[in-house]
């Protein structure tokens with residue numbers, strides 16, 4: 217590894233950028249909080265998926281793919297899941313309904329994040345498959361005096377941990393003042409949080425720990441602590457997630473893990489991505505600006521979505537706008553030509569540019585890495601093969617062409633290079649649609665658009681600023697281009 221530029225990461229725990237030193241360079245370990253599978257993942261959920269995928273790719277590049285373990289969990293036991301299952305399948309027994317909701321949502325999540333070019337994590341543990349580990353951890357916490365049983369619940373005793381609040385930088389007094397007025401009567405301290413709670417009849421339930429007779433289920437925070445320990449050990453290198461998880465979720469994960477195993481830290485580096493807004497406003501269902509990844513992928517390729525996300529540094533808040541997506545698409549369209557010249561992939565032995573790697577090593581500075589990609593693209597367009605190879609390998613380090621490589625989404629130029637016959641048919645259909653629209657035959661135009669959509673092709677109409685004509689470009693969506701029989 218080049219000693220001159222160590223990997224620097226901003227650590228929420230210490231509030232500064234620090235050189236990254238893994239506990240064991242032969243096994244670099246990272247945990248990122250995954251989805252609770254009850255609904256389509258929204259664009260805010262896509263941010264950690266994309267950001268930590270770039271970090272995963274960078275760590276693999278620096279330490280070797282076989283020396284990095286990335287764990288991202290699936291939360292498949294949660295009150296929100298129960299509520300959604302009861303609402304969607306009122307006639308089914310609750311547990312059957314829950315299985316339907318979680319299986320379908322998990323599949324959808326996997327499809328969505330694959331379309332965004334995210335590599336699958338090394339391990340993707342499910343909470344319901346780690347109940348024993350959670351019970352063991354809860355018992356250890358009760359045994360060593362950091363948790364207590366009350367009314368069939370097990371609660372973490374927050375005042376038993378003197379430096380609780382270090383990650384979020386809050387004092388206990390501050391947090392208690394902010395705690396809700398209504399505190400469950402069985403809590404000794406308003407800040408104490410649930411490790412285990414009793415289940416009602418018909419709800420998912422498991423035998424309870426610590427001699428509790430009623431069956432119950434785990435609290436959310438204990439899931440991550442137990443799964444992280446199982447797959448990464450009592451201490452590991454990096455823990456990531458959205459900034460909204462710092463308090464209370466990550467604070468509580470730390471409290472559980474450190475008190476159960478008597479360790480100085482849970483993870484040594486805590487990384488958090490910033491908030492996401494939509495068109496300058498907070499995303500919410502009530503504002504009607506709630507965007508799911510699934511919705512976005514109907515209109516934009518996964519690569520456009522990913523690129524648009526990476527144009528903003530991960531710690532900055534991001535404003536998700538249509539204008540930004542359009543700019544991202546235009547850039548990728550321009551780059552499609554270089555990509556096609558490289559044969560649509562990354563060849564054996566092609567290495568990313570040092571400038572791009574150095575940009576990423578500086579706390580994942582993706583905007584700078586993209587600026588360097590632009591410079592390389594300029595050289596590559598001049599026809600220099602070495603630059604094109606560096607460009608392709610650098611783009612892949614950002615996960616940008618992985619989509620195309622796996623046939624998931626590609627620009628028109630790449631399809632022209634790899635399947636000219638199909639590209640020709642698509643071009644003729646696009647022209648026929650433009651003609652129909654010019655002749656005000658919108659019905660026919662829409663029919664052709666639907667036909668193209670069925671083939672996995674997305675159209676983009678824009679106005680030529682000089683002539684005022686509508687110009688239509690196209691690209692292959694994440695599902696890939698398909699021949700459709702007429």
Ligand SMILES: [Zn+2]
Pocket residue numbers: 248249250440465469
């Ligand atoms: Zn978590």
